Amino acid sequence: MNKQSALTKAFKAIAVTSSLTMATFGFAGTLTVSSPQDPGSWDPIDTFLVNWASVATNMYDGLTYRSPDLKLQPGLATSWEQLDNGTRIRFILRQGVTFHNGEAFNSNTVKFTFDRLMGDEGRKGPQRSNYAAIDSVEIIDDYTVDFHLKAADPVLLTKLAGYGAMIVPPAYIKEKGEDFFNTHPMGTGPFKFASYEPKVGIKLEAFEKHWGGAPKLTNLNYRFISEPSTAVAELQSGRVDLVIPPTIPIGMISTIEKDPKLKVVTTVSPTVYALRFNTKNGITKDERVRKALIYGVDRQAIIDSILDGQASAISSFQSAISFGEDPTMKPLPYDPNKAMQLLKAAGIKPGAKIQIDIRGNNATFNEVSQAVASYLQVIGLNATIKPYETSVLLNDIVPAGKTGEMFQQSWGGWTLDYDNTAYFMYHTGEKWNPYDSDLELDALLESQRSITDRAKREEILKSIANYTANRALEMPLYSLNAIFGVSTRVKNFTPVPDSRLRLSDVTVD
Known part of the structure; x- marks a missing residue:
């Protein structure tokens, strides 16, 4: 056999071996995905962004997992049991699991993850309050942990399937540091960084x-x-x-x-869009003005003409698949005459200025906001649109209370439970509520979090939806399909x- 034939045979052998190896693991090529946003950090406690989750769901695992049919399934916990009237949850952990670097998953990693989330590091990010019911995590043995809760949280098991609850590797983080972990993530998921x-x-x-x-x-x-x-x-x-x-x-x-x-x-999607109001400064401080703005915009016409049937009208800041949505609620109708009457009663003169702050990279919402501005012009207001880079609007403008009279809020509502939206939007001191403080609303939001009776809790959530609509805290626009x-x-x-x-x-x- 000549040298060239030998090389050819060798290369063929390598190719066959490679193919067999790939077949053994079931690999089939490369998938390239376009995502509209870089979340900036891959640490689970640093973010709330859906675009983080669309990537990180493949790198990390939680104790629970919600499958595409929206059913809760075992994840890194194979089973769980709610004890002491829901104030203690015992998790039996999956054995034989490793992080991508070979570090073992066990009870210590679960305790580290949640001590970190509920401690000083978690306090820097937006996820900590989502898990505020957790008081402590107790190690029972290497593969059993008890979550001790300050009060029962009926949504906690779902929350453990995403975002801040993703399990992280203690030794890796301690060795490499927090900043390194932000840009070099490590989990137990099906894909590694x-x-x-x-x-x-x-x-x-x-x-x-x-x-x-x-x-x-x-x-x-x-x-x-x-x-x-x-x-x-x-x-x-x-x-x-x-x-x-x-x-x-x-x-x-x-x-x-x-x-x-x-x-x-x-x-169908839980994602909803609204224009929220600055209730602290400017003309939108007046509830009559806020209601006038809602009456002045034909949201159904926007849905029909711009969204081409890919959206549904909403009466509160949640979709029809959200637990807590009240089907008896109806959006305020389009009534420009009523809008102008309310503006006049509030002493608002024609030509008053309204600034609408939006994310600049969403072409569809840009069209929607232009339509809203046009409707507001009809009722005598001078509406202007101010686009921002998404990260700037979300990190620098809204939380700091630097918006105009109206600002875009898009929310995934990923738990499919209104609590996950309403608490963040309306409770005093929350990041996404830079302007409003309502003690009665705070009490309602807090009360439903400790109720395990599903029907009673649903009634409170519905009352929250009605309360916020009556106060006109935002202009609910639509629930948009995932496309x-x-x-x-x-x-x-x-x-x-x-x-x-x-x-x-x-x-x-």
Whole structure:
């Protein structure tokens, strides 16, 4: 056999071995996903963003897991039992699990995760109050822990399936430090961190030793593309395989559907949009003015003309699939005459200025806000729109109370429970409530958190929805479907309402 033949035979052998190895783990190529936002940190306690969860759900596991059918299932805990009238929860942990660096998962890691979340480090981020019911975590043995609660939290098991409750590695964080962990995440999920370039993208690799089995993809790459037209162009060119919400403008759905290599997949979503009011300063301090603004905008016309049937009207800041939504509530009707009467009664002169602060990268909402401004012009107000980079609006403007009279609030409501929205939006001192303080509302919000009777709790949540609507704390706009642009090369993709995509079973032709 000559030298060239020997080399050829050797390369073929390597190729066959490689193919067998890939087949053993079930790997099938690289999936590239377009995400509209870089969350800036991959630490679970640093964020509330859906775009964080759409990536990090693949890197981390929680004690519980909510599957695409929205049912709660075992995650890193194989079972749990609620004791002492719901104020103690015992978790039996999954054995044989490791983090991506080989560090063992056990009771110590669970205690570390929640001590950290409820301690000084967690206090710096937005997730801590979501888990405020947790008093302490007690280690019973290596694979049993008890959560001691200050009061029963009927939503806690769902909260443990996402965001701040993702289990993190103690030894890795202690060795590398908090800042390093922000940009070099480590979990137990089906994909492990490979590289991260801020504002550009993050790359993940299959973790073949995942307790749920190796994922079917070799690599999972995310590109941060804030401009919708660019994301769709990349999808059309094949450089992106999947575009996740809320990127795709309604007006571009037909463009995607006309391409035989692409398809649009939509599903009902808990995501809601509103224009919230500055209740502390300016003309929107007056409840009559706030109601006038709501009467002055034809939200149903916006849904029909701009959103092309991909949205539903809402009467409170929650969707129809949210626990606590009151189906008997009706949105305030479009009534420009009533709006002008209220403005006159409040002493507002024609030409008064209204500033609407929005996220600048959402093309669909840009159209919506332009329509809102036009309606407000009709009732005699001078409405202007001020777009911000999303991270600036969310991190610097809203929490600091530096908005204009109205500001965009988009909320995923991922627990499908109104508490997760209402507490953050309306309770005194919360990050997303920079202006308002209402002791009666605070009491209602606090009271429902300790009630385990589902029917009683639902009634309180409905009363909160009605209370906030009566005070006109925001202009409820709509609940928008989750809209995905997908290449036909992608197989076994299941859209999920909350965009927390677990892509373990996806393949790419």
